[in-house]
Amino acid sequence: MSAAHIPVLLHEAIAALGEIHGQLVADGTLGGGGHTRALLAAGAQVVATDWDAAAIAAAQAWAPTYGAQLELYHAPYSDLPTILGVRRPMGVLLDLGFSSDQLDDPARGLSYQLAGPLDMRLNSTQRTTAAEILNSWREEALADLFYYGAEELKARPLARLIVQTRKAKPYTLTTDFLATIEAIYPPRLGLKRAHPAARLFQALRVAVNDELTILEAALRGCAAQLAVGGILAVITFQPNEERLVKKVFRELCVDTLDPVGRVAAVANFKQGKKLMAGKAELALNPRARSAILRTLQRTHE
Template sequence: MEFVHKSVLLEESVQWVVTDPKGIYVDCTLGGAGHSRRITQLLDPEGMLIGIDQDEDAICAATERLKDAKCQVKVVHNNFRNLEAVLQELGIDQVDGILFDLGVSSYQLDTPQRGFSYMHDGPLDMRMDQEATLTAADVVNKYKEDDLASLIYKYGEERWSKRIAQFIVAARKEHPVTTTGELVHIIKAAIPKGARLDGPHPAKRTFQAIRIEVNDELKILDAAMETAVHHLKSGGRIGVITFHSLEDRIIKRAFKRLQRGCICPPELPVCVCGRKPELKKLKKFTPSAAELEENPRARSARLRGAIKI
């Protein structure tokens, strides 16, 4: 299956991040190279794009799509949590702009064998990095009931988390839960009929929670923002596209903390941490009506941008 992904907030994000055609830019979530390809179109031959992704399918697709770029291109198979090591390996200390497009790609959702979607039956996988060891099947079949309920509530904001965990544990006693279709069936049985009539697909929140757990998506964000901002040049820009409130909240707080500088407790009379503000001009963008009409999946997207002092 071809790696197809509709890039969200494409022009807004690229126009925000790219300020110098001769600069160095990092796309920390390369995917199908939608954002990266647009970035390369704005760069001179002296400019450079560094694309990072943990998904092997994305690396293959992006390498092909960027082969004719007129600027320098470095494609790296890695997780953006290792941004510091990636830049060190390339002998680069500071860059002009960094872009993150968080969450799951359309390709991953629409490829049943990757196991991300509650709309297609496939193996319970959900790994963005196919070399990772933890799968969705491991979470569903091996986690304790309390731990399952906790992560479904925390990462999925699912009000029926305890009941869903109970039903999963009861089902796996009969036989291991191995497919997305089985899991959807269990979730639907756990959520009362009246509650299933309103809102999104009944399995959406639980699938989101398990995916976040499998890929450790939220725990790495704070440190990743610190690292990214540290490696921006003065005047360099960062842009982060989020798709749900959990991600957006972390990015918003991280940017505000980096804008504020000092992290001392408010009761201290003077600053003892010595941290200086690193960011200014926080910006937020949302999809246009035209984009939403063309791509309904963009409806929850938010782009947060900031400039390095």
């Protein structure tokens, strides 16, 4: 059953952006518009993107209420610097991943718990689907995908089994991939552990949409675009995203040293405190469990 998306770390993310009344703020991940509407309510001028045409179409129903206070773009968030052009935002928000509405839609093939086509594309005009990756990547590439993308210790036997299985019958459905995973990890009744298919499906989704490459470009591009004093706030949901955000933020906050180790140029950015959901939010929305909010502020030109 599809649950409407509940915005994660909503108050924390808006508060982390500081005083935004009358300021330009970009929301790179419009989704169901939870964060976007809170930004609008706080009086920000908002530029919002989403790479899923359905999210943009749904927002078009309520966007006119806000008139020129809201601009919508069907685009990846890595395009924000191009969309903004000469405009320098005081805030940029990225609430990563997919919304509950997308994850619970069987036609997208994102959930191992729902039978559907092995598609997983965020943007339906893109060519590569999850089925194409499973049916065409070399065994070593598949093993790397699951080892590095899902920290899967049985990545090699899994990749070998995928290659054997697809010779007999190409992958087309989520249930085909689940059957392969369960041949490696037979389900055990009563076991409380998370099903390995959750992280393996997620790693496949990240590869289909080239999510980490796009995220890195967006982090660097949006940080560079910020006005002095402006804040980039990012909510991550999985270890790979979290590691990347941490690495890029850390790099942007390092001073440049001269050959004898003295500070030649002070970094243009500083990091804020890392935040996670509190008990009250977790009780209402278990999906917030893995969410981490990080912020980066531009301190110099």
